C-alpha cells in the first residue's frame with residue numbers, strides 16, 4: 001500500500017475507533033492527541049522511513065481499548081502493522097497490577113520496533129502527567145506511575161538513543177514537578 005495512503009488510513013481508523021474516548025488528564029484531551037504524539041515521536045525517530053511503525057503508533061491502543069481485532073488490522077493495513085500493535089497490547093483478561101508487572105518483565109524481550117513504540121508511548125504518558133495530570137491522582141500515585149514507567153523503560157533501552165532522551169527528559173521533568181522544585 002502507498003505509504004501516504006497507509007498513514008492517512010491509520011489516522012482516520014484510529015480517530016473513529018477512539019472517537020468517544022478521552023485522555024485521563026484533567027483537560028480530558030481527545031484520545032487522538034495521544035496517538036498523534038506517539039506517531040510523531042516515532043516518525044521523527046525513524047525520519048519518516050518506517051511507515052508501518054508510524055501507523056502502528058497511531059493504532060497502538062486499538063486492540064487494548066476498542067473493539068478492534070487483530071484480523072481487522074491485518075485486513076485494513078497489513079500483517080506487520082498488526083504484529084507490532086499486538087506486541088504492545090496488554091492481556092486485558094489479567095488484573096491491572098499483573099499487567100503492569102508483566103510490562104516490566106516483558107519489555108526487554110520485545111522486538112526493537114515494539115520497544116521504540118513503547119518508549120514513545122511512555123514518553124507521551126509522562127508528558128501528560130505534567131501538562132494534564134489525571135484528576136484524582138495524588139502526588140504519590142503520580143510518583144508511583146513515573147517510577148513504574150522508568151522500570152518499563154529500563155528494558156527498552158539500547159535501540160534508539162534519541163527516543164531514550166525524549167523519555168528521560170519527560171521523566172526528569174515529571175519528577176521535578178512532583179517533588180515540588
Ligand code: ZN
Pocket residue numbers: 034060061121
Ligand atoms: Zn498509548
